[in-house]
Amino acid sequence: MGCDFRIRKDKEDKMDKKDRIVFATHNKNKLAEIRNILKNYDVVGLRDIGCETDIVEDADDLQGNAKIKADFVTNNYHLNCFADDTGLEVEALNGAPGVYSARYAGEGCSYHDNVVKLLDAMKDITNRKARFRTVIALNLNGKQYFFEGIVNGKILEEEHGEGGFGYDPIFQPDGYDMTFAEMPMEIKNKISHRGRAVQKLVEFLHLVS
Numbered sequence: 001m002g003c004d005f006r007i008r009k010d011k012e013d014k015m016d017k018k019d020r021i022v023f024a025t026h027n028k029n030k031l032a033e034i035r036n037i038l039k040n041y042d043v044v045g046l047r048d049i050g051c052e053t054d055i056v057e058d059a060d061d062l063q064g065n066a067k068i069k070a071d072f073v074t075n076n077y078h079l080n081c082f083a084d085d086t087g088l089e090v091e092a093l094n095g096a097p098g099v100y101s102a103r104y105a106g107e108g109c110s111y112h113d114n115v116v117k118l119l120d121a122m123k124d125i126t127n128r129k130a131r132f133r134t135v136i137a138l139n140l141n142g143k144q145y146f147f148e149g150i151v152n153g154k155i156l157e158e159e160h161g162e163g164g165f166g167y168d169p170i171f172q173p174d175g176y177d178m179t180f181a182e183m184p185m186e187i188k189n190k191i192s193h194r195g196r197a198v199q200k201l202v203e204f205l206h207l208v209s
C-alpha cells in the first residue's frame with residue numbers, strides 16, 4: 001500500500017516537473033512571449049542562467065547565427081537551448097539587408113536609421129518584393145534541429161503606422177492592406193516569420209515531450 005503510494009507520488013512529481021530549456025536571448029519581451037506559448041517547459045533566458053555575455057553573431061547567414069547562440073549555451077552551460085535569428089530579405093537587393101538587418105545603417109544605428117537607409121536604397125526600384133525570415137536552432141538532448149518561418153510581402157515607399165518595431169512601418173505582408181506597424185499584435189504574431197518559426201518549434205517540442 002505504502003509502496004504503491006510512493007510510486008504514484010514519484011510519477012506525479014515527475015509529471016509536475018517541467019523540463020528546463022534555455023531561450024538564448026536577453027530580450028524580456030521575446031522571453032515572455034515564448035513562455036506564454038511553451039507552457040509545458042520551464043523556459044529561462046540567458047540572465048536566468050547567469051549568462052551576461054553578449055554572444056558575437058558573426059556568421060554570414062541566419063542559420064549560422066542561430067546555431068552560434070544555441071551552441072554557446074549548450075557548450076558552456078550543458079543545457080538544452082534554442083536561439084533565433086531574423087532578417088529582412090529584399091529581392092531586388094539580392095537578399096539584403098538579410099543577416100545584417102539589425103545594423104544595416106551601421107553599428108549602433110536605430111530602427112529608424114535602418115528604415116531610412118532601406119527606403120533610400122530602393123528609391124528607384126520598382127520590384128518591392130521582400131520577405132522576413134526567422135531561423136530557430138534547437139539543441140535538445142545532444143541533437144540539433146532547425147525551424148524556419150517566412151512571411152512574404154513588399155516594401156512600401158513610405159512609413160505607415162506606429163506599432164511594432166524595426167522595419168514594421170514599411171513592410172506590408174501579402175494579403176493585407178496594412179503594414180506590420182498598423183496591424184494588431186495578435187494578427188502579426190500569427191502570420192509573422194517569427195510566429196511561424198515558433199509554431200514549428202512548439203509543435204516539435206510538444207511531440208517529443
Ligand code: IMP
Nearest residue numbers: 084085086087088101102165166167168
Ligand atoms: P533579431 O534576430 O530578432 O534580433 O532581428 C534582427 C533585426 O531584424 C532586428 O534588429 C530588426 O531590425 C529586424 N526585425 C526582426 N524581426 C522583425 C519584425 O518582426 N519586424 C520588423 N523588423 C524585424
